[in-house]
Each structure stands twice: as structure tokens, then as C-alpha cells.
Amino acid sequence: MRKLALSDEILLNIEKPARYIGNEVNSVMKDPEKVDIRFALSFPDVLEIGMSHLGIQILYDLFNRRGDVWCERVYSPWIDLDKVLREQSIPLFTLESQDPVKNFDFLGITIQYEMCYTNILQILDLSQIPLHSADRTWEDPIVIGGGPCTYNPEPLAEFFDLFYIGEGETVYDELLDLYKSCRSSNYSRMEFLRKAAGIEGIYVPIFYEAEYHEDGTLKSFSPTEPGIPVTVKKQIVMDVTKALYPMKPVVPFIKATQDRVVLEIQRGCIRGCRFCQAGMLYRPTRERDVETLKEYARVMLKNTGHEEISLSSLSSSDYSELKELVNFLIEEFKDKSINISLPSLRIDAFSLDVMQQVQDIRKSSLTFAPEAGSQRMRNVINKGLTEEMILEGAGQAFEGGWSKVKLYFMLGLPTETEEDMKEIARLSDRIARRYYEIPKEERHGKCQITASTSFFVPKPFTPFQWSPMCTSEEYMHRASVVKHEFQEQLNRKSMKYNWHDAEVTVLEGVFARGDRRVGKVIEEAYRLGCLFDAWTETFCNEKWIQAFQNTGIDIAFYTTRERDLDELLPWDFIDIGVSKSFMKKEWERALEGVVTPNCKMQCSGCGAAQFGGGVCYEGKN
Amino acid sequence: MKVRIKFRKYGALRFIGHLDVMRFFQKAMRRADIPIAFTGGYSPHMIMSFANPLGIGLSSDGEYFDIELREYISSKDAVSRLNAAMVEGIEVVSFRQIAEEKKMTGMAIVAAADYRTTVKNEVFPENWQEKLTEFMAQPEIRIVKQTKRSENEVDIKPMIYRLEAGGDAVSMQVAAGSVQNLKPGLVMEAFCRFLGVEFEEGNFLHHRLEMYADMGQGGVRDLITLEELGCEMEMETA
Numbered sequence: 001m002r003k004l005a006l007s008d009e010i011l012l013n014i015e016k017p018a019r020y021i022g023n024e025v026n027s028v029m030k031d032p033e034k035v036d037i038r039f040a041l042s043f044p045d046v047l048e049i050g051m052s053h054l055g056i057q058i059l060y061d062l063f064n065r066r067g068d069v070w071c072e073r074v075y076s077p078w079i080d081l082d083k084v085l086r087e088q089s090i091p092l093f094t095l096e097s098q099d100p101v102k103n104f105d106f107l108g109i110t111i112q113y114e115m116c117y118t119n120i121l122q123i124l125d126l127s128q129i130p131l132h133s134a135d136r137t138w139e140d141p142i143v144i145g146g147g148p149c150t151y152n153p154e155p156l157a158e159f160f161d162l163f164y165i166g167e168g169e170t171v172y173d174e175l176l177d178l179y180k181s182c183r184s185s186n187y188s189r190m191e192f193l194r195k196a197a198g199i200e201g202i203y204v205p206i207f208y209e210a211e212y213h214e215d216g217t218l219k220s221f222s223p224t225e226p227g228i229p230v231t232v233k234k235q236i237v238m239d240v241t242k243a244l245y246p247m248k249p250v251v252p253f254i255k256a257t258q259d260r261v262v263l264e265i266q267r268g269c270i271r272g273c274r275f276c277q278a279g280m281l282y283r284p285t286r287e288r289d290v291e292t293l294k295e296y297a298r299v300m301l302k303n304t305g306h307e308e309i310s311l312s313s314l315s316s317s318d319y320s321e322l323k324e325l326v327n328f329l330i331e332e333f334k335d336k337s338i339n340i341s342l343p344s345l346r347i348d349a350f351s352l353d354v355m356q357q358v359q360d361i362r363k364s365s366l367t368f369a370p371e372a373g374s375q376r377m378r379n380v381i382n383k384g385l386t387e388e389m390i391l392e393g394a395g396q397a398f399e400g401g402w403s404k405v406k407l408y409f410m411l412g413l414p415t416e417t418e419e420d421m422k423e424i425a426r427l428s429d430r431i432a433r434r435y436y437e438i439p440k441e442e443r444h445g446k447c448q449i450t451a452s453t454s455f456f457v458p459k460p461f462t463p464f465q466w467s468p469m470c471t472s473e474e475y476m477h478r479a480s481v482v483k484h485e486f487q488e489q490l491n492r493k494s495m496k497y498n499w500h501d502a503e504v505t506v507l508e509g510v511f512a513r514g515d516r517r518v519g520k521v522i523e524e525a526y527r528l529g530c531l532f533d534a535w536t537e538t539f540c541n542e543k544w545i546q547a548f549q550n551t552g553i554d555i556a557f558y559t560t561r562e563r564d565l566d567e568l569l570p571w572d573f574i575d576i577g578v579s580k581s582f583m584k585k586e587w588e589r590a591l592e593g594v595v596t597p598n599c600k601m602q603c604s605g606c607g608a609a610q611f612g613g614g615v616c617y618e619g620k621n
Numbered sequence: 622m623k624v625r626i627k628f629r630k631y632g633a634l635r636f637i638g639h640l641d642v643m644r645f646f647q648k649a650m651r652r653a654d655i656p657i658a659f660t661g662g663y664s665p666h667m668i669m670s671f672a673n674p675l676g677i678g679l680s681s682d683g684e685y686f687d688i689e690l691r692e693y694i695s696s697k698d699a700v701s702r703l704n705a706a707m708v709e710g711i712e713v714v715s716f717r718q719i720a721e722e723k724k725m726t727g728m729a730i731v732a733a734a735d736y737r738t739t740v741k742n743e744v745f746p747e748n749w750q751e752k753l754t755e756f757m758a759q760p761e762i763r764i765v766k767q768t769k770r771s772e773n774e775v776d777i778k779p780m781i782y783r784l785e786a787g788g789d790a791v792s793m794q795v796a797a798g799s800v801q802n803l804k805p806g807l808v809m810e811a812f813c814r815f816l817g818v819e820f821e822e823g824n825f826l827h828h829r830l831e832m833y834a835d836m837g838q839g840g841v842r843d844l845i846t847l848e849e850l851g852c853e854m855e856m857e858t859a
Contacts, residue, residue: 002709004633009823012678017636023708025648251648253641305648305706337665360663 005093005100006081014080018253019047022073022095025251026303028060029096030070036180038104039063039071040094040141043112044119045534047075051250052258054312055110055147059168061246069176072096073250074107076119077126079531079538085126092126101127105179107141111149111156114511115504115534120145120159121526131523133161133206138189142179150203151234151281152460152571155511155518157205161193165574166201166235167267169243174199197228201235204228208573210516216557218515218568234281234576238613240267241289245296248303260308260341261300263293265325269314270599270615272606273371274382274590275410277459278314280578283606284614285599290321294328301338308339317346318600326354334358347393352400362444365404366397372413373423379593380415382586387427391434398435404448405431411478411499412456414467414590421478424451425485425497432491449491452498453482455505459512460571461578463586469509469559475502503541504533509559515570521553579607622690623721625851626703627714631680634710639674645711646686652706655699656692672727672832672847673734673797676804681829683735685727685847687719695856717851725850732835733782733844734797736805739790741824746816750786756815757784764811777803777811782842784808794844797832 004011004021011017032038041059043050050056056073063071072094077085085092091100101107107129109120124131129140136143145156146164153163164172175196182192197204207228211219223230237243245264268285269278297309309329313319329340340358345351347366355364370390372378378385394405409424428451435447455475458467470478479499486497510518525547532538548555563569565584572580582605589596596604599615609616630642637645647667650657659665668689675681699716707713719725746752756762762778780796780803791812795803805827813820834850837843 002633008678008826011636012823017677018638018641021633021636023633023710025645025652025706025708253637253645255641255644302652305651307647307651337659339664363663 002098005090005098010081010084014084015078016254019075019078020081020095021253022098024095024253025305026248027073027096027250028064028071030064032070032097032099034067035070036068037070037106037176038099039069039106039108040074040101040104041071042074042107042109042123044076044109044116044123045532046078047252048254048256050075051252051256053110053112054258054262054264055168057246057249058244059108059110059146059172060250061248062168062172062244063176065244066173066176068180070097072099074101074123076122076532082122082126082531091128092123102129102140104141105183107143109143109145109160110147111145112147113534114149114508115539117156117511117522118526118530118533120156121523122531124159125526132158134158136161136189142189142192148277148281149511151277151574151576152512152514153203153205154210154516154570155514155522157208157516158519160205162196163203163205164201164235165203165232167237168235169237170235171199171201175202194225194227200233203232203574205516210570216554217564218570221568221570221573231573231575234574236282236577236611237267238286238611240286241292247296247299249300251304251306258310259306260310260339261297261304261306262310262312263297263300264288264312265293265316265319265322266313268614270318271315271384272382272586272596272598272604274380274463274586275371275413275456275459276314277462280461280583280606281576282314283576283578283599283608284611284616285318286614287319287321290325290328293325294332297329298332301333307337308341309333310341310343312343314344315346316342316344317348317351318598323350330354330357347397349396352396356400362401362403364402365406365448365450366394366402367406367408368393369408370427371408371410372420373409373425373427374420376593377413377416377420377423379595380590381410381413382590382596384595384598387430390427391430394431395434395437398438398443398447401444403435403444403446405450407431407449407451409451409453410456411453411482412470412475414456414464415593416478418481421481422485424453424482425489425495428486428495428497429489429491432489432494435494436491447491447494449495450498451486451495453479454500455502457505457508457512460569461574461576461583463583463590465513465569465583466563466565466567466587468562469506470502471556471560472502472506475505503544504539506555506559507533507544510553510555513570514558518553518558520551521547524551577608577610582606622693623687623719623726624690624699624854625685625687625715625717625719625727625847627717627848628684628686629680629682629712629714630675630684630710632710634708635678635680638677639671642674642711643669643671649703649706650688653699653702655688655703656690656694658689658691670726670728672731673802675829679827679829682714683829683831683846683848685731685832687727693854696854697856699854715848715851716854717848718854719851727832727847728799730834730850731798731832731847732796732800733794733833733842735792735794735830735833737787737790737792737828737830738805738809739826739828740809744818744821744824746818749816752816753784753786753791753812756812757781759815762811762815764807764814766807777807781808 063069074094144162145160150163193204209224210221213219266287268282270285371383458464528543530543658668671686696716703713761776783794810820833844
């Protein structure tokens with residue numbers, strides 16, 4: 001029987017000990033003597049969050065299919081166990097073998113959102129691995145990062161040995177083989193890193209140097225040695241149907257946020273919303289074959305025992321075989337008491353019909369994401385949604401029996417005026433009015449419209465990457481404008497408006513578009529005790545402000561500053577296949593309020609066609 | 622058709638709480654393709670009820686839950702399919718048909734449980750075995766039981782059906798269920814006080830051995846294991 005890393009005494013005195021014992025259904029056990037590479041895969045948050053991430057499940061499966069690799073998982077210990085590990089100097093361990101992470105060959109960390117950055121340092125620190133790549137030796141694991149935040153890896157550059165830019169399915173085998181050959185040939189760690197930099201998609205920060213102008217902007221960013229590539233090219237799987245998919249995902253004991261089978265139906269999005277990073281990063285849109293997905297659904301439900309299945313993609317409604325797939329799922333699994341959950345569906349006759357079959361209409365609410373209140377603003381962000389479409393969808397839903405609607409908006413978008421802010425409340429009211437057009441005897445009491453706003457954060461590799469952000473005070477001011485306008489509306493009693501603090505938004509803004517110098521703020525904040533910054537109960541803005549003061553980093557330089565179109569951006573050395581000139585053109589069209597058609601309507605020449613597949617070539621054989 | 626499932630829980634699985642064990646079995650039923658019955662409505666759930674959930678940290682050889690079947694399946698087949706869907710630390714022991722009446726569910730009839738409690742070295746004095754006999758010879762054993770709202774003094778002696786030394790461990794049979802329920806930790810706490818030893822939860826490891834229903838009449842206790850109340854379901858012959 002496995003020996004646990006933690007004693008009974010520790011396990012009985014912490015919250016949710018089940019987070020740390022491993023042994024879950026479909027977790028993989030191997031004999032450590034019979035593998036060449038021990039890989040610790042981490043999501044730097046608690047297990048319930050980390051286990052919900054599809055990417056980790058894909059990589060876990062990808063690595064463990066290799067006979068010479070044992071991949072195990074490690075998550076952030078919650079603050080109660082964090083304290084115990086520090087006090088008793090217990091090194092952080094993986095769930096499967098319960099062995100210390102520091103003895104592994106690799107530590108892979110997926111970086112999904114900016115507010116997990118201090119948790120990355122926690123994982124390294126508790127593992128007793130030096131925080132800086134420069135201080136590590138062959139005694140330490142190779143620390144590699146992946147995921148959406150690595151498209152601007154610079155704030156984290158000093159903490160990682162390698163970054164994998166793009167989809168994991170392509171060059172990991174090559175990297176692992178290289179590692180094995182370097183270890184068996186007794187190459188130095190630096191020599192391994194140098195060779196790894198030669199693999200397409202692998203970024204090795206230690207071989208690059210940044211120089212700055214006097215005003216603090218980037219002057220140059222270049223390799224420090226010959227042979228190190230000037231640009232790092234995004235990795236992408238072109239045939240997603242043939243790409244490997246985990247048929248036996250791990251089923252945790254405690255309820256994960258995503259406690260269901262996840263079917264990834266496509267990658268990428270045709271829409272081209274100008275604020276959306278995912279919409280640009282994952283171009284071109286690539287669909288999975290529907291027959292393959294049907295088979296996956298059957299096998300994965302059987303292998304996990306989950307009682308729910310969910311489709312995953314950006315803008316699911318754009319999947320060309322959606323009807324076929326959804327009808328199959330309903331037919332096949334409804335009698336087996338399997339719930340079908342359909343996120344990110346456009347509200348139309350089809351989706352309403354489907355939802356009527358899978359949900360209790362009286363209890364469930366419909367979600368719209370107009371993102372902006374005014375048509376002008378929606379054109380600026382290229383959200384291809386008109387007010388007529390929204391009211392038409394809401395009207396059909398109300399007539400179909402729904403009375404609860406959730407609306408999602410963003411505040412602080414480029415060029416936003418007070419009029420645009422107020423339109424959020426007015427559009428919500430027009431939706432409520434549409435409800436009360438239904439004769440009283442046919443409707444079910446009052447409607448409930450819940451509008452929520454989040455604050456806009458400009459992201460790298462979007463047309464808005466040059467946009468200034470608001471200050472925290474300005475964001476709050478805008479939220480209060482919206483709030484007051486809601487109170488002016490006819491149907492105010494049927495509407496609720498939610499917003500939240502802007503402090504986290506500002507920090508996200510700094511990290512999203514930060515450069516290498518920002519790393520020291522993260523480290524200082526961690527030293528001051530910042531951890532689990534994505535959790536309201538543990539987030540402490542005062543400590544962050546202190547960290548900025550201690551390090552002399554200016555928040556405004558990264559957030560509210562207007563960037564010149566010719567400025568060298570910290571992430572410009574990464575090539576995502578979508579050109580910078582396309583981004584510039586889109587930024588200019590945004591400022592003019594001109595809409596760009598989606599990829600299925602017309603190609604706008606973004607550059608992603610160079611990958612030779614996906615939506616760029618549909619119907620052009 | 623109602624069925625009672627007996628299982629063991631040990632090792633790392635001791636740290637999985639009751640609600641998570643329930644979720645584990647709900648998914649295991651699907652993996653093993655057990656023809657379990659569901660409630661109706663928009664969010665149907667499996668008809669499944671647990672007898673006297675085990676606390677976190679405890680291991681057990683005698684855990685039970687009852688389910689409702691919509692189709693026949695033989696005990697042998699069900700046990701082997703379920704065990705193929707288990708993980709190390711949880712094992713299905715039996716799968717038996719039980720009476721249909723509501724009042725016969727495991728939850729309703731459980732009346733007693735056996736525990737074996739192992740004690741860390743040097744927590745007890747050397748003569749603890751004699752002391753245990755003396756402890757049980759007291760006319761009453763009063764302890765302060767804390768509830769959410771208040772604390773009150775109760776005599777736990779009537780709830781201890783048997784208490785004796787079994788080698789290095791303490792062996793006990795105590796009341797369990799919805800009417801009266803005594804946790805083994807509480808018995809050890811009372812015994813520590815009797816010995817004049819400070820009680821620390823971490824010094825004791827409790828292992829549940831079995832659970833019983835009381836089939837006695839007229840106040841005479843007649844304990845029968847929950848398993849014995851069910852009968853094996855044979856393979857169907859063509």
C-alpha cells in the first residue's frame with residue numbers, strides 16, 4: 001500500500017484532506033524504477049479548480065502513454081497545509097507517488113490566469129526548488145510553463161527554465177527525447193536548455209535579453225547567443241480529430257468545479273471579437289469530427305461514471321455539426337439520467353428547443369453576453385450581435401417559458417462614453433419590456449434580469465493590445481454610472497446589477513502586458529505573503545501596493561499609459577501566426593467603429609491561413 | 622428490488638468524507654453498469670441510502686448502504702463488477718437482496734457497531750487492561766456531551782454493550798444509529814479521564830468491524846449483522 005506524504009495527524013487537522021491523498025479513479029500508477037522521466041504536472045490552484053482543467057488531463061494522458069515517462073499531478077496546498085509544510089519543512093509532493101516534487105525530472109506548470117502567479121512561486125518554494133532559473137542545477141527539476149498566459153511569459157521569465165508556447169500535443173515528445181539523450185550523454189543543464197531552444201515553440205528565457213529606452217519602453221529584445229531563434233513560433237495541432245484525447249480522465253474524490261465529462265468540440269473561434277485573446281491565439285478554428293465525438297462521449301461516460309456531459313469550445317453555436325451532436329447526446333443519454341450541459345450557445349430557435357429538452361425552464365436562466373450596451377460599442381469590439389438579435393432571442397425565450405435572464409457586459413472598453421455605459425442599463429430594461437409585452441395571463445409573474453459587468457483588461461495579441469486601461473477609481477466610477485442608470489429604468493424592480501472591485505483588474509492589467517521587470521513585484525508580493533490572489537477571501541491589495549512601492553515598479557506605466565503603435569511590445573518575439581499588421585488594422589477599424597466579418601463569412605487575411613488548414617480552407621478543396 | 626451493499630474502507634480512503642464516498646459510489650454504479658433505480662423529475666438521482674456514515678480518519682470492515690434496483694443482477698456478478706470499478710482502499714464485500722419495507726433500511730435499523738481501537742504506545746499505563754475492567758464495573762460513566770447549542774452530562778454506560786482488551790487494542794460494541802449513537806472516541810476520552818491520562822484524539826485509531834440491527838423482542842437485545850438480513854442473489858439460469 002502507498003505511504004502518504006502527510007501523517008494522520010496533519011491530515012485530520014486540515015480542511016479537505018482528500019485534496020492531498022491521490023489514489024483517484026483513473027489516476028496512473030507506475031513503477032518509478034521502470035521509467036526514465038518523472039514529470040510533475042501542476043495547476044497552481046487547489047485541486048477542485050485544477051482538476052477541472054481539460055489541458056492538464058490531455059497532457060497527463062499524453063505523457064503517461066509513454067512507457068518511459070510517469071506523469072503525476074500536484075496542486076497548490078491550501079493556506080492551512082501551506083503553513084504546516086513550511087513549519088515542518090515537508091517538501092511538496094505529487095498526489096500519485098507522494099514523492100517530493102524536487103526529485104522529479106520536470107515540473108510543468110499550466111498558467112491559466114494572471115492571478116495565480118504568486119501560487120507558482122508557492123509551488124516552487126514549497127517544493128524546495130530555487131525560485132530563479134539561474135540558480136537551479138541538475139539537482140532541480142526542469143521547470144516548464146504552458147497555457148494562455150505564456151503568450152506573454154515575460155513577467156514570469158526568471159522563474160521558468162522553459163516555456164512551451166502553444167498546444168501541447170506537438171513537440172513534447174521531441175523535448176522529452178532530447179532530455180533523455182542529454183542526461184545519458186552527461187550534457188550540462190545549460191547545454192540541454194540551449195538545445196531545447198532549438199525546438200520550435202520552446203522559449204528559453206535565460207538566452208534572451210531585454211534593453212529599455214529611457215522612458216522605460218522596450219528598446220530591444222534579442223537572443224544572447226548565436227543559434228537561439230529570434231522568434232518563437234506558436235505550436236498548433238492541425239488535425240484535431242486525430243489528436244489524442246483522454247478517454248480515461250482522472251475522477252477526483254472531492255467535487256471538482258467541472259465534475260463532468262468534457263467534450264472539446266473545436267479549437268479556435270471564427271468571431272474575431274477584438275478584446276478576446278483566445279479568439280486570436282487559437283486561430284484558425286478547427287473542428288473535431290462529429291462521429292469521433294459521439295464515440296468519445298460514450299467511452300468517457302463509461303470510464304468515469306460522470307452523470308453529466310458538457311461541450312467545450314469558444315462559441316459552440318459555430319460548430320457546424322452542433323445539431324447532429326446535441327440531438328445524439330439527448331437521444332442516447334437522456335434515459336440514462338445523464339445531464340447535458342451546453343455552455344456558450346447563441347440564443348436562437350434551435351438552442352431554445354434543445355434547452356427545453358434538457359433543463360427545467362422555470363428554474364434555469366438564459367445567458368446572453370452582449371458585452372456592451374450600445375450598438376456603437378458592440379461595433380467597436382466587433383461583437384457581431386445586433387440589438388434586434390438580442391431582443392429577438394430574449395423574446396423567443398420568454399415566449400418559451402423562461403423568465404430569468406443573465407446578461408454579461410464589460411466596462412472600460414476603448415472609446416467608451418458615458419452614453420455607452422448607460423446603455424447597459426437601458427438595454428437591460430428593453431429586454432425586460434419585451435417580457436412584459438407578453439399578455440399577463442401567459443407569463444409567469446415578474447421577470448428577473450441580472451446584469452453583471454466585469455472590467456476590461458487589454459491582452460497581448462489582441463487588437464486592443466495598445467489600448468490604455470482605466471484606473472481603479474475610474475472603473476468604480478463607471479460602475480456607479482451604470483448603477484444609477486439602472487435606478488432610472490422603468491423595470492428597475494425586475495432588474496439587478498452586479499459589479500465587483502477593480503483592484504484585481506488593475507493587477508491583471510499589469511501582468512497581462514508586463515515585461516521582465518514585473519517579475520520582481522510578483523516575487524516581492526509573494527515574500528510579503530500574497531497567495532491565492534484569485535480568491536477574494538485571501539486577496540490582499542495592500543500587500544500588492546506595498547510590493548510595487550518596495551520595488552519601484554510603476555503601475556500606470558503598464559496600465560493607463562497610451563502605447564505607441566510602433567512600440568516594441570514585450571511579447572512581439574512570439575509568432576502566433578496572426579500578423580501584427582492585422583492587429584493594427586483591426587485596432588484602427590475599432591476606433592472607427594467598423595465591423596469585420598467573421599472567418600466563415602469572409603477571410604480578412606489575419607495570417608492564420610499559413611497553418612494550412614481549419615476554417616481558412618473550408619469548402620476550398 | 623432492494624439491495625444492501627457491504628464494503629470495506631481503509632488506507633488513504635479513510636480521509637474521504639461521507640459525502641464524497643456517496644459521490645464515489647454514484648459514479649462507481651455507472652462504471653460498473655449496475656441497474657440501479659432513479660427518482661423521477663428533472664434532476665433524477667440514484668436511490669441510495671447509507672447506514673451510519675463513518676467519520677473522517679476511521680477505517681472499516683463493515684460499511685453499508687442500500688440501493689434500489691430496476692433489474693435483476695446476481696450478487697456474484699455485481700460484486701465483481703463493482704470491485705473492478707473500485708480503487709485501492711475501498712472494496713465491496715457483499716451485494717444482497719433485502720426486505721422491501723421502508724422500516725428495514727440500513728439507516729432505520731442500525732442499532733450497534735463493533736470497533737477495534739488501537740492506541741499509541743505509552744499512552745496507557747501498563748496495567749490498563751485491569752483498569753478497563755474497573756472502568757466498566759462503575760455503576761455509571763458520566764461524560765459531558767457537547768452539541769451545537771449546549772453541553773449536557775450523560776451516562777454512556779448503557780450505550781456500551783461490551784468493552785474489553787483484545788491484545789494490544791481495545792475492543793468494543795456500542796450503540797449506533799438514530800436513536801442512540803456512541804462514538805468510540807468518546808469512550809476512549811472517558812477512559813482516559815478515568816485513568817487520569819490526558820486525552821488526545823491523535824493517539825487513537827478506530828476501526829469499525831461490523832454494524833448490527835437489533836431483532837430482539839421485549840427489550841432483550843438480539844444483534845444480527847446488517848449483512849445477515851440480506852440474502853445472496855443467485856445467477857439466473859436460462
